[in-house]
Amino acid sequence: MKLLKTDGIVIKKVDHSEADRSLTLFTKNFGKININISGIRKSKKRHLNGADLFGVSNFIFYKKEDYYILSSFELNETFFDLRKDLEKLNISFHILEILNSVLVENETRIGLYKLLLNSFRFLDKNNKPIKNYLLLGYFLLLLIQGEGIMFNINDGLYFDIENSIINDLPTFNKLTEIQKIIISNLFDKKINDIVSLDPSVDDAKSIILLLEDYMNYHLNLKINFKEFF
Known part of the structure; x- marks a missing residue:
């Protein structure tokens, strides 16, 4: 499994189920991508602003079939x-x-x-x-x-x-x-x-x-x- 890394800006979000979120990111190195984050809305370890609109973060993720799955992220700017x-x-x-x-x-x-x-x-x-x-x-x-x-x-x-x-x-x-x-x-x-x-x-x-x-x-x-x- 190859990990991918890039800075990106959240340009769209969709919450689903009780804890999951799908993000559309505009990334520096990969352009526009959609990524799934499981459990983000219940997690106490991650800064939610990094997975919210306008959040600028460094994202680490991997690709599984036709989907991008988040591994981790670190918030850089939130405005x-x-x-x-x-x-x-x-x-x-x-x-x-x-x-x-x-x-x-x-x-x-x-x-x-x-x-x-x-x-x-x-x-x-x-x-x-x-x-x-x-x-x-x-x-x-x-x-x-x-x-x-x-x-x-x-x-x-x-x-x-x-x-x-x-x-x-x-x-x-x-x-x-x-x-x-x-x-x-x-x-x-x-x-x-x-x-x-x-x-x-x-x-x-x-x-x-x-x-x-x-x-x-x-x-x-x-x-x-x-x-x-």
Whole structure:
């Protein structure tokens, strides 16, 4: 029996029977995997936060037929401040929903793993709501790039989702000037330039909805920011 070892983040959990739990992990070395933990909810020897959502742990496990079985784990991070703030928590839940929709099992994506970890670290410490929503927009944009469905930004304020372009040809999705600036600066990773413009949270939310509509169209997803806010 070969033991496997990796850092991982819990992105989904399902409790069953009186003591068992199934976890979906996004791991650094093995990508998205499902793992079973027997007796975890009755165990006094294991730190339950390591087997809860947002928990970052070092996992040791083995594979039996088509299943991964946990041998042991050690908690590394748990993001206590994030868990105490409802708005941050909802943003984090939504990020997990998106990842569970996008990730393919056993596909290693180290860059995306690091992005998720850094996103939770940022949300855990940041106290400016607008930055939390901009973080979600930035996360979505990097996912769009990572999935190979990036759109072009030209002159004009119309977001043509079907043809992957912002230009001056009228479509249903017309941006405001500030919304286009937000998208352009997210694309260029200029978050502080966006904050200096003092955009509203509603402007940031509108960008999130547009980016999700874009992802839903091109990746055949059903992610919905409105379900969390």
